Amino acid sequence: MLEMRDVTFHYTDGTPVLEHMNLTIGTGEFIGLGGRNGCGKTTVTRLLMGLEKPVSGDIFLDGKRINDEEAAARSPYIGYVFQRPERQMFRPTVRQEVAYGPEQLGRSREEVASAVTAALQATGLEHLAEAYPPNLNRGEKQRVAIASAIAMHTQYLILDEPTSGQDSADKKSLMALLSRLHRDGLTILIISHDMDIFAEYCQRVIVIGHHTKAFDGTPQDLFTKREDLYELGLNRPDAVTLSQAVAGLPYCKSVDEFTAAMLQRLGGK
Known part of the structure; x- marks a missing residue:
């Protein structure tokens, strides 16, 4: 905790x-x-x-x-993914970037390789293992940062x-x-x-x-x-607003849930 x-x-x-x-x-x-x-x-x-x-x-x-x-x-x-994840990357390939953390912990070459492979698989980055991180799109960079955390068993x-x-x-x-x-x-x-x-x-x-x-x-x-x-700087999600507007409809946490609930109600009629 x-x-x-x-x-x-x-x-x-x-x-x-x-x-x-x-x-x-x-x-x-x-x-x-x-x-x-x-x-x-x-x-x-x-x-x-x-x-x-x-x-x-x-x-x-x-x-x-x-x-x-x-x-x-x-x-x-504790792993951290910055709003601009490229700011935490400095190695020439995705594989090397993900390997940095386990290497700094003093793990063996075999342990590092195993951790990196597992992290790349978990984040769907195997095909980008040799790519240059700055050339990736934002979503891919985030996955690299996440993979770096996973490789350290965060x-x-x-x-x-x-x-x-x-x-x-x-x-x-x-x-x-x-x-x-x-x-x-x-x-x-x-x-x-x-x-x-x-x-x-x-x-x-x-x-x-x-x-x-x-x-x-x-x-x-x-x-x-x-x-x-x-006042808290928040807004109510559309799905919640819509589900509250329909009498008797349960709380819906997503638009998909709201749609399913409405279809079920209409089908019941």
């Missing part, structure tokens, strides 16, 4: 970002992290990764305080706005990959402004507002019980 206990963070000029932040991320969860631009979402993930340090409060992994661990020390168990994967700028097909492909990795045991935390992702894929949503946690619960509770979505 990853935990933030009473964590406060502000910039050097004293501008507050997070105040008395508490959250837990349990093994095997699929969590969405949302809120307005500048609310501190990315800061939360940077604190978890060790890219920033709390002004006060503590961060724990399985009960062990890790405040003083640098990002490199946390990378074997327990937690954090992604910052992974579907921004992608078309519907690329978005569905990426979310299908993340869903499959989650089913295989990977814990996923995804920052996004796409509420459709929260509704359809996440088990739990955490919303940051007013420098601390403003909501922590299921997507259904968020989208059906909160009246302050706009």
Whole structure:
């Protein structure tokens, strides 16, 4: 379990970002992290990764305080996919890029090769193993970053706005990959402004507002019980709005679910 206990963070000029932040991320969860631009979402993930340090409060992994661990020390168990994944790539081929992490952990050549092969297969990148990473499209670069985390047998994967700028097909492909990795045991935390992702894929949503946690619960509770979505920088997904507008229709987390529910109702008549 990853935990933030009473964590406060502000910039050097004293501008507050997070105040008395508490959250837990349990093994095997699929969590969405949302809120307005500048609310501190990315800061939360940077604190978890060790890219920033709390002004006060503590961060724990399985009960062990890790405040003083640098990002490199946390990378074997927390993987991070930046909004622009090319910024974390520097090797000449996809295979070598994915191999970097296991090599830095001191694994044998055979262990590295096995981990890389498995990671490339899991992310569908076998055919791009010898490609030059900067030449890949954005979706492929994200898969390389994900494969790099998988090769290190990461327990937690954090992604910052992974579907921004992608078309519907690329978005569905990426979310299908993340869903499959989650089913295989990977814990996923995804920052996004796409509420459709929260509704359809996440088990739990955490919303940051007013420098601390403003909501922590299921997507259904968020989208059906909160009246302050706009103030929090969120919107209600179309599928939820439509299903609520039809009397007697169950909560629908996706347009496909709404369509199926409507067809079933019409077929019943």
